[in-house]
Amino acid sequence: MSAPVSAARSGAGSALAVRVVTADEHLAFVESRRSASFLQTPAWGAVKSEWRRESLGWFDGETMVGSALVLYRQLPRLRRFLAYLPEGPVIDWSGDLGAWLGPLTAHLKEQGAFGVRMGPPVVTRRWDAPTIKAGIADDAVRRLDDVAPTAREALGARVVSELTRLGWREQGGAGGFAAGQPRHVFQIPLRHADGSARTEDDVLSTMNQQWRRNIKKATKQGVVVTTAHVTQGAEAAAELEAFHALYVHTAERDHFTPRPLSYFRTMLTALGAENGERIRLWSARHEGDLVASTIAIRVGAHAWYSYGASSTEKRDVRGSNAVQWAMICDALAAGADVYDLRGITDTLDADDPHAGLIQFKVGTGGEAVEYVGEWDLPLNRALYRAFDVYMRRRG
Numbered sequence: 001m002s003a004p005v006s007a008a009r010s011g012a013g014s015a016l017a018v019r020v021v022t023a024d025e026h027l028a029f030v031e032s033r034r035s036a037s038f039l040q041t042p043a044w045g046a047v048k049s050e051w052r053r054e055s056l057g058w059f060d061g062e063t064m065v066g067s068a069l070v071l072y073r074q075l076p077r078l079r080r081f082l083a084y085l086p087e088g089p090v091i092d093w094s095g096d097l098g099a100w101l102g103p104l105t106a107h108l109k110e111q112g113a114f115g116v117r118m119g120p121p122v123v124t125r126r127w128d129a130p131t132i133k134a135g136i137a138d139d140a141v142r143r144l145d146d147v148a149p150t151a152r153e154a155l156g157a158r159v160v161s162e163l164t165r166l167g168w169r170e171q172g173g174a175g176g177f178a179a180g181q182p183r184h185v186f187q188i189p190l191r192h193a194d195g196s197a198r199t200e201d202d203v204l205s206t207m208n209q210q211w212r213r214n215i216k217k218a219t220k221q222g223v224v225v226t227t228a229h230v231t232q233g234a235e236a237a238a239e240l241e242a243f244h245a246l247y248v249h250t251a252e253r254d255h256f257t258p259r260p261l262s263y264f265r266t267m268l269t270a271l272g273a274e275n276g277e278r279i280r281l282w283s284a285r286h287e288g289d290l291v292a293s294t295i296a297i298r299v300g301a302h303a304w305y306s307y308g309a310s311s312t313e314k315r316d317v318r319g320s321n322a323v324q325w326a327m328i329c330d331a332l333a334a335g336a337d338v339y340d341l342r343g344i345t346d347t348l349d350a351d352d353p354h355a356g357l358i359q360f361k362v363g364t365g366g367e368a369v370e371y372v373g374e375w376d377l378p379l380n381r382a383l384y385r386a387f388d389v390y391m392r393r394r395g
Helices: 023-031 042-047 097-110 129-137 154-165 200-206 209-221 233-254 261-274 319-333 355-362 381-394
Strands: 005-009 015-020 052-060 063-074 081-085 113-118 123-128 184-189 224-229 279-286 289-299 302-310 338-344 367-371 375-378
Touching (some): 063 097, 097 154, 123 129, 200 319, 224 233, 233 279, 261 289, 289 319, 319 338, 338 355, 375 381
Antiparallel strands (some): 005 015, 113 375, 224 279, 279 289, 289 302
């Protein structure tokens, strides 16, 4: 029995069809892209085991031209679902969005979805490091919106306009970390505007003096950074346990709720099995003591710093700077286009407790990047309204 197919006709007259694909087909398409979020890999569905997962492909004739990981969250006592596409789908966002999204929503409705939530991987604005530092120093500035961006992306503006026209609703995060994926991230471009690769010296030269000094100090103090492919036996398992112990310590110090060790085991096993170079654990030690530990992920030419932990003791040996620099150098060696330090809030208020995070990241000389954010499309307005009320009460 063939998988159900949903189709729409594009403005050019050709039809795009959406149908269920295998994990192997899905992975092959993602691997053919220069960049796709790790949240849109088939393996991520295995990580989010509390959701039902499905791999979808867009087809122009017999050619697969887009992909999506869909996670379905069931409503209590009802066979109805919220369909969630984190940092996806992987499609041509410069094309006719009605033709792309029409067959997707038709398919999801057939699967019992009362609403769809997605996070288009499309940038709207960028702020470079000098602009951010000036904003932090200005008492009149509170948020990124108070500062003129270094660059505005025309595609991002177009996508926002088209989604609004098609009936999608923007989900606001009230300036902070939203319930879904972060709207604002911090990235270090690893290529020049002409596409040529940057060098380690070039990246180091754009870091602020404090970062350069800390990297040099870590080396002088004898900090040793090592990395492990997380599926490689007992040693890697021991490293993961050491990471988690330090991560719990970091959570207690910085007042956030840590994820259990089982989550990281599942995450590292699933992503590592999908591609041997997908995910790695990094450790910085000083005289045998673990002083910093991180998890890095790479899909194509996009590298991410995903999770990190650091000890309260021996902060003066600068293990966090050392391990970050090692991951940046590894991303450069792999030919990556960008090193992504993931989420930040949009605050530039020096008195805001979140300001320390952007101040740490801005020292790398990178840029704050704003995406279009997460968007919802109600398919059953009554159920969607009830779900929306429920989520607001939870918040």
